[in-house]
Amino acid sequence: MTRTTRRRVLPTAEELRIWRGFIETTEAVRAELGARLQAECGLSPGDYAVLLALSEAEGQRLRSSQLADDIGWERSRLSHHLGRMEKRGLIRREECRTDNRGAEVVLTTEGAAAFRGATVPHLTAVRELFVDALTPEQVAAAGEIAAALRAKLG
Amino acid sequence: MTRTTRRRVLPTAEELRIWRGFIETTEAVRAELGARLQAECGLSPGDYAVLLALSEAEGQRLRSSQLADDIGWERSRLSHHLGRMEKRGLIRREECRTDNRGAEVVLTTEGAAAFRGATVPHLTAVRELFVDALTPEQVAAAGEIAAALRAKLG
DNA sequence: CTCCTTTGATTGACACGTCAATCATCCGCC
DNA sequence: GGCGGATGATTGACGTGTCAATCAAAGGAG
Numbered sequence: 001m002t003r004t005t006r007r008r009v010l011p012t013a014e015e016l017r018i019w020r021g022f023i024e025t026t027e028a029v030r031a032e033l034g035a036r037l038q039a040e041c042g043l044s045p046g047d048y049a050v051l052l053a054l055s056e057a058e059g060q061r062l063r064s065s066q067l068a069d070d071i072g073w074e075r076s077r078l079s080h081h082l083g084r085m086e087k088r089g090l091i092r093r094e095e096c097r098t099d100n101r102g103a104e105v106v107l108t109t110e111g112a113a114a115f116r117g118a119t120v121p122h123l124t125a126v127r128e129l130f131v132d133a134l135t136p137e138q139v140a141a142a143g144e145i146a147a148a149l150r151a152k153l154g
Numbered sequence: 155m156t157r158t159t160r161r162r163v164l165p166t167a168e169e170l171r172i173w174r175g176f177i178e179t180t181e182a183v184r185a186e187l188g189a190r191l192q193a194e195c196g197l198s199p200g201d202y203a204v205l206l207a208l209s210e211a212e213g214q215r216l217r218s219s220q221l222a223d224d225i226g227w228e229r230s231r232l233s234h235h236l237g238r239m240e241k242r243g244l245i246r247r248e249e250c251r252t253d254n255r256g257a258e259v260v261l262t263t264e265g266a267a268a269f270r271g272a273t274v275p276h277l278t279a280v281r282e283l284f285v286d287a288l289t290p291e292q293v294a295a296a297g298e299i300a301a302a303l304r305a306k307l308g
Numbered sequence: 309c310t311c312c313t314t315t316g317a318t319t320g321a322c323a324c325g326t327c328a329a330t331c332a333t334c335c336g337c338c
Numbered sequence: 339g340g341c342g343g344a345t346g347a348t349t350g351a352c353g354t355g356t357c358a359a360t361c362a363a364a365g366g367a368g
Contacts, residue, residue, distance in 0.1 A: 009274075009277075009278055009281065010274070010277045010278065010281060011277055011280055011281045011284075011285050015281075015284075015285050015293060016277070016280070017297075018293055018294075018296060018297040018300070019280055019284050019285070021297060021300045021301070021304070022180075022284075022296045022297065022299075022300040023180065023183070023184060024300075025300040025301075025303050025304050025307075026176075026177065026180040026181075026300070026303070027180075027184070028303075028304070028307055029177075029303055029307065030177060030181070032307060044323080044324080046323095046324075063346085064346070064347065065345090065346060065347080072178075073325095074325085074326075074327090075346075075347065075348085076325090076326075076327080076328095076347085076348075076349080077324085077325060077326075078347095079347060079348055079349080080323095080324075080325080080348090080349090081323095081324075081325095083348090084323070084324085096346090099333080099334075099345095099346075100332080100333060100334085101331095101332060101333045101334070101345070101346045101347065102333090102346060102347080103346080103347065103348090120163075120164070123163075123164045123165055123170070124163055124164065126165055126170070126173055127163065127164060127165045127169075128306070129303070129306055129307070130165075130169075130173050130176075130303070131165050131169050131173070132306070133302050133303050133305070133306035134299060134302050134303070135302075138295070138298065138299050138302060139169060139172055140172075141292070141295045141299065142172060142176045142299055143171075143172040143175060143176065144292065145176075145288060145292050145295065145296055145299070146172070146175045146176045146178075146179040146180070147175070147179075148287050148288050148289075148292060149179050149180070149182075149183055149283070149284070149287050149288070150175070150179050150182070151287070152282070152283055152286070152287035153179075153182055153183065153186060153283070198353080198354080200353095200354075200355095217316085218316070218317065219315090219316060219317080227355095228355085228356075228357090229316075229317065229318085230317085230318075230319080230355090230356075230357080230358095231354085231355060231356075232317095233317060233318055233319080234318090234319090234353095234354075234355080235353095235354080235355095237318090238353070238354085250316090253315095253316075253363080253364075254362080254363055254364085255315070255316045255317070255361095255362065255363045255364070256315095256316060256317080256363095257316080257317065257318090
């Protein structure tokens with residue numbers, strides 16, 4: 001009775017084992033991917049996300065808040081990160097003509113070059129560490145698991 | 155020809171979509187779990203890991219480097235974290251008798267209480283956000299996917 | 309016993325993330 | 339026109355993570 005009652009609330013030891021392995025492994029994969037990007041291209045995952053969004057934008061420029069939406073970041077996080085990227089010359093900030101409060105983030109030549117140099121290595125690493133590590137069925141299952149977890153998160 | 159050649163190296167658009175969803179979702183689950191732990195118990199995931207290891211240790215105390223091994227952290231990371239935890243009274247550092255270089259990390263009464271208060275809410279959240287979000291088959295598949303990814307990481 | 313390397317742990321500098329506060333501009337409304 | 343609340347963005351404080359440098363004690367080789 002105690003056992004069945006507890007099972008409604010707490011995971012079993014086996015479920016917990018799987019959970020730990022799952023969450024630690026996905027974290028390790030993310031870390032490895034980030035480390036390779038950093039080592040091979042000198043970019044952090046955050047840099048990559050920003051550069052990707054800017055590369056795909058009209059005129060390689062975006063309003064700061066639009067950029068934050070595109071990559072799903074809080075504005076203050078983006079602001080801090082842009083400060084660091086600007087120091088390194090990857091992006092530039094310009095005043096917005098149509099809204100004096102606004103800022104436009106512009107991809108610099110350097111930033112565009114850095115992104116171009118990073119994309120193939122990065123996608124190759126994704127293929128190696130994720131796609132090639134799994135069977136096609138497992139890749140599909142991973143997609144469904146993610147969808148189910150997302151649904152629960154709401 | 156170009157297409158088939160590229161496919162050996164780069165993920166397809168569909169694979170990339172699944173990858174992004176997968177990695178972003180696991181990150182979101184981790185974040186949600188951490189946020190709940192923080193909100194309900196005032197502990198970060200790092201605090202929880204440290205307190206768990208100390209709780210399970212003989213005499214609720216561990217050598218610093220042993221603790222780092224147990225939870226898989228670098229020593230400098232642990233040292234910084236212990237400094238913050240010590241300020242909050244969750245742990246205490248004592249000199250080691252058998253090795254004058256060494257430090258022993260001791261669980262305080264407060265730390266033990268905080269951990270006791272956190273474990274059920276935390277495990278409940280794991281059950282809700284992971285175990286209950288998935289079918290039993292998906293839980294098993296998650297375990298296999300994690301194992302396959304781990305194998306590729308080496 | 310005295311070097312000299314290894315080991316245990318801490319520190320400082322910096323990148324990254326969140327939260328709350330700030331500040332200027334914009335815009336609806338009177 | 340001007341007031342007052344929304345909006346765009348930045349800032350500061352602090353927790354967290356990595357890397358390289360530091361430093362004392364331990365321990366083996368001569």
